[in-house]
Every structure is written in C-alpha cells, then in structure tokens.
Amino acid sequence: MRQIMNIIKNEGIVVGKNEKKARFYCQDSGPIRLIEIDEFGDYICTNIDECPIVMDGITAFAVKQWGKNIAFLFDTYYKIEKQKYLKTEQAKLESLERNLEEEFYKIHIEKEDISVISDLLKTYIEDKEIEELNAIKNNYLKYIQTNSPKQIVVEGRMKKIVDDEINKIVSIWENQSWDYVFYDQADFELFFNMIRTFFQDQPITLPKSPIKLKPNRKSYAITAMGKIHSNIKEDYSESGEYFNIARTLDPYQHCEDKDLKNAMSKYSQYY
Incomplete structure (x- = not known):
C-alpha cells in the first residue's frame, strides 16, 4: 500500500x-x-x-x-x-x-x-x-x-453571545440603524463580522481599504468594540488581532495599541 x-x-x-x-x-x-x-x-x-x-x-x-x-x-x-x-x-x-x-x-x-x-x-x-x-x-x-459537534456548540454559543452584544449596541443608535454610524451597510456588516470572527477564534480577513465612518460618529464604533470586549473578556493581553480590526476604521488606521485600548475603554460614555 x-x-x-x-x-x-x-x-x-x-x-x-x-x-x-x-x-x-x-x-x-x-x-x-x-x-x-x-x-x-x-x-x-x-x-x-x-x-x-x-x-x-x-x-x-x-x-x-x-x-x-x-x-x-x-x-x-x-x-x-x-x-x-x-x-x-x-x-x-x-x-x-x-x-x-x-x-x-x-x-x-x-x-x-x-x-x-x-x-x-x-x-x-x-x-x-x-x-x-x-x-x-x-x-x-x-x-x-x-x-x-463539540466545537460547533462552543462556537455557536459564542456567536449568539456576540450577536446579543451587537444588537444591544445598535439598539442605542438613532433609529436603531447601521446608517447612524456607517456610510455603507456592507461596511457595517464587515466590521461586526470581524468582531464575531475574532471571538470565535477563526482567521480574520482584514479589508484592504479603510472603513469610512460618518462625521462625529467614530467614537460609537470604537467604543462598541470596547463594550463587547469588556462583556466577553476583560484581558486585552491576547487581543492583538482585535486592535487590527480597530485599525480598519478610517480614523484609527495609524493608532498604536495603547491608544486604541484607551479609546475603547470610554464605552460607558456611549453605552
């Protein structure tokens, strides 16, 4: 053989x-x-x-x-x-x-x-x-x-947890709609899908072009990341890829990890 x-x-x-x-x-x-x-x-x-x-x-x-x-x-x-x-x-x-x-x-x-x-x-x-x-x-x-199947149960449970957090966040936005913060629904979907993928420990494909946010709305996006992260795991020590997701947002492209963490931590002002 x-x-x-x-x-x-x-x-x-x-x-x-x-x-x-x-x-x-x-x-x-x-x-x-x-x-x-x-x-x-x-x-x-x-x-x-x-x-x-x-x-x-x-x-x-x-x-x-x-x-x-x-x-x-x-x-x-x-x-x-x-x-x-x-x-x-x-x-x-x-x-x-x-x-x-x-x-x-x-x-x-x-x-x-x-x-x-x-x-x-x-x-x-x-x-x-x-x-x-x-x-x-x-x-x-x-x-x-x-x-x-064991892994699917774990990953499926995590998906529901993240989805619940996303729904809570969007419910606070004006008209409970993606266009309160994002110009494009595809960008909204992409952004939160990357977050979901991160918490499911799956490989993340980052977009080549930055995600545009509406004027004076950048804090709603970055603090949403902080709110979700704080409710799932408080420790940022293994969150390098999470910061990379944050850098896909146009206003935060060139920010260092410590600055992104600081921006995320201000979620209580918005959520």
Whole structure:
C-alpha cells in the first residue's frame, strides 16, 4: 500500500493490470485525476480538466500527504475546508444571520459521504488497497462526527453571545440603524463580522481599504468594540488581532495599541 501510494503521490508512472500504464495528477488542491498512457507512451487525455477524477475529498488529501499521522491529516483537512467555506460565506451580507459553523458541518458531512473513490483505480491498484482508501474515508466521517459537534456548540454559543452584544449596541443608535454610524451597510456588516470572527477564534480577513465612518460618529464604533470586549473578556493581553480590526476604521488606521485600548475603554460614555 505504502509503495503504490507514494508513486501516486509523486506522480510517477503506475503499471497496472494487462500492463496498462498511467500517471495520477496530484498537484493542485482539488481531486486526483487519472492520466492514462497508450502503447506509444502518449497521454490519452491531454486536457487535465477532462481527465477522470479517481479520488477527491479526504481520500485525495490523505494520498497527497501520504505517510503523515492520520489524526493530524483529518484535523488539518477539516480546518482547511472550514476556513475556505467561512472565507467565502462571511463576505456575504446575510452571514450575520446565519450559523456558518453549523452550516459547514452539515454540508461537509454530505460532501465527504459522496466523495469519489473510482472503480477506474481497480486497473492500477489492488482491491485491498481500495478497501484501505474506503476505510480512510469512513474513518474520517466517524472522526468529524465524534469531534466536530463539540466545537460547533462552543462556537455557536459564542456567536449568539456576540450577536446579543451587537444588537444591544445598535439598539442605542438613532433609529436603531447601521446608517447612524456607517456610510455603507456592507461596511457595517464587515466590521461586526470581524468582531464575531475574532471571538470565535477563526482567521480574520482584514479589508484592504479603510472603513469610512460618518462625521462625529467614530467614537460609537470604537467604543462598541470596547463594550463587547469588556462583556466577553476583560484581558486585552491576547487581543492583538482585535486592535487590527480597530485599525480598519478610517480614523484609527495609524493608532498604536495603547491608544486604541484607551479609546475603547470610554464605552460607558456611549453605552
């Protein structure tokens, strides 16, 4: 098993039944594709996107990382897939109203359950090796069903806590509306989504352009951060990324951490 998987991983030529030859395309982050070779040594399929998929999902990932600890592979793959999903969905305005962690978990389970281990492999690897690939897939499904729900409960609970804090803050603004402080609803959504992401210990994508605030409203935004932080955790010692969120606000782009902390601490004047 180890020898043939290393050949596939390294995109070497595999000689299968009836002396048929093939290579497996493994270079991208997607599925593993089969490139069969004819009797003249030429590739039968020359457009990689048209070559048949023989493995995808966790099985393809495990083969590409063959030789590493399986629990490490499972954990790493789950985190990579979750981060890709969150990065895409968090950019959408309606993401504030959704439990993205729970959504991902359900979608990921369904996707991995139907992931491909193609019968085309039978020409090039033994049945017992295909059984081992199926075992990787099945064990991964068991692994995430056992380990992930606990994390989803924690992250889902934290999302609700932060959402409650945000709702309390916005309820104080005039007309209880985002446009009391922000020019654009997308900026409002982005700002509070970064805060939510911070407290869920998820990777934060900072905007390239600063977020504009309405005249004389900057304190409402910065002290909102202070109010939320004080109600969830008082210690700023691990809040470097939180200060980076604050610096996405146009008036605070060039402020040092100590100045941002001082500005945040004045939340009682506004909330």
